[in-house]
Every structure is written in structure tokens, then in C-alpha cells.
Amino acid sequence: MTKIAPSILSADFSRLGIEIQDVERGGADYIHVDVMDGHFVPNITIGPLIVESIRPHTELPLDVHLMIENPDHYIPAFAEAGASFITVHQETCPHLHRTIQLIKDNGAKAGVVINPATPAEMIRDILNEVDLVLLMTVNPGFGGQTFISEVVKKIEQVAEWREKRQLLFEIEVDGGINGDTAKLCTNAGADVLVAGSAVFKQADRKQAIREIVQAAGKAD
Numbered sequence: 001m002t003k004i005a006p007s008i009l010s011a012d013f014s015r016l017g018i019e020i021q022d023v024e025r026g027g028a029d030y031i032h033v034d035v036m037d038g039h040f041v042p043n044i045t046i047g048p049l050i051v052e053s054i055r056p057h058t059e060l061p062l063d064v065h066l067m068i069e070n071p072d073h074y075i076p077a078f079a080e081a082g083a084s085f086i087t088v089h090q091e092t093c094p095h096l097h098r099t100i101q102l103i104k105d106n107g108a109k110a111g112v113v114i115n116p117a118t119p120a121e122m123i124r125d126i127l128n129e130v131d132l133v134l135l136m137t138v139n140p141g142f143g144g145q146t147f148i149s150e151v152v153k154k155i156e157q158v159a160e161w162r163e164k165r166q167l168l169f170e171i172e173v174d175g176g177i178n179g180d181t182a183k184l185c186t187n188a189g190a191d192v193l194v195a196g197s198a199v200f201k202q203a204d205r206k207q208a209i210r211e212i213v214q215a216a217g218k219a220d
């Protein structure tokens with residue numbers, strides 16, 4: 001069954017708790033939290049304090065996407081704040097096995113993410129160790145960008161490796177996801193769809209989530 005992870009980057013930050021409860025009632029599976037440092041990506045968002053503040057407002061797993069340099073320095077703080085998944089960019093991790101282990105040692109599920117221009121081969125040798133593979137379908141930094149369709153081939157490639165090696169990680173996609181692009185991704189093997197503007201910029205979030213999941217065509 002396809003999962004949906006609304007990205008709070010497109011929510012109203014002045015009422016985050018209410019926004020999160022709205023998408024939880026609307027059928028969200030995870031809450032996606034975009035952490036940006038102004039170095040790895042050209043934008044600055046939130047830190048562990050906000051993760052800690054939103055944690056009591058939902059029962060859903062918090063899916064924390066770290067777009068930061070030196071993630072090892074901050075992983076313990078995000079885990080302590082209540083992150084369920086912590087996902088790091090391969091591009092920021094010279095010692096990727098060590099970083100993935102650090103996430104697990106801190107009690108969170110471990111994810112790895114690559115940018116659209118990074119080949120899947122860069123994460124092939126870490127796949128045995130992760131709970132989640134996030135394939136960016138835009139260049140990270142902002143909500144509301146256009147889906148990069150070349151990434152679809154990469155979803156297929158990672159899904160094929162997963163099947164051949166009988167691994168259990170989830171494949172998540174992030175950026176420019178709407179009804180049309182969701183279907184391309186789930187057909188290629190994606191299980192979890194991150195959607196920011198396609199959910200939070202709509203008046204009826206429940207309806208928006210339903211439309212994306214139905215368009216993805218794997219509702220059961």
C-alpha cells in the first residue's frame with residue numbers, strides 16, 4: 001500500500017501542531033520534516049527544537065530529512081527530539097556506514113538520500129544497512145519545484161536491487177509529487193510519497209491526500 005508523507009515545509013508554521021493534526025486525520029502515514037542548513041542547500045529551516053515541539057502533536061512517525069553538512073554532529077539531538085526516521089544525504093557523508101550506524105545507535109530508523117544527479121551506484125553498498133532510501137525528484141532546498149522525470153529510472157534500478165537482494169527498505173520519493181508524478185513513481189517501485197505543496201497548499205488536505213494516493217494506483 002502506498003504511503004504518504006506530507007512535508008511540513010509547505011504548512012503554516014504559525015500553527016504547526018494544528019496543521020499536522022489536520023493531515024494525520026486526512027490519512028497521512030508519516031510527517032516529513034525538512035531540515036536545511038543554508039550550506040548544503042540554499043535555504044534554512046528548522047532544528048531539533050521544532051521536532052521536539054511537534055512530537056506530542058501526532059502519533060505518526062516523524063520522517064526527518066537532513067539537508068545539512070556534518071550530519072553526525074546533529075543526529076543525537078534529532079533522535080533525542082523524537083525523530084523516528086533520520087535520513088542523511090550520501091553527498092554529505094564521507095563515512096556513510098559510520099553515519100548510518102550512528103543513527104541506529106541513537107534509536108532511530110536510518111535512511112539514505114541522493115540528489116537527482118547522483119547515480120544510484122553511490123548508495124548500492126549501503127542498501128543492506130538502511131530502513132529507507134529516499135530518491136530526490138527535485139534538487140533539495142525548496143518546496144513547489146518541478147519533478148525531474150529522469151529519476152524514475154533510478155527508482156526502478158533501486159527497486160530491482162531490493163528485489164534481487166531480498167531487502168526490506170522502503171523507497172521514498174521527494175519533490176514535485178502530485179497525482180501525475182505519483183503514479184510514475186509507484187509504477188517504478190516507490191512506496192512512500194513525500195508531498196508538500198500538493199497537500200498543504202490545498203484547502204481540503206484529506207481530499208488532496210486521497211487524490212494523490214488514488215492516482216498513485218496502489219491504494220490497497
Ligand SMILES: O=C(CO)[C@@H](O)[C@H](O)COP(=O)(O)O
Nearest residue numbers: 007140141143144176196197
Ligand atoms: O526536501 C524537500 C525539498 O528540499 C521536500 O521535502 C519539499 O518540501 C517537497 O515539496 P513539494 O515539492 O512537494 O512542494
Ligand SMILES: [Fe+2]
Nearest residue numbers: 007034065174
Ligand atoms: Fe524532504
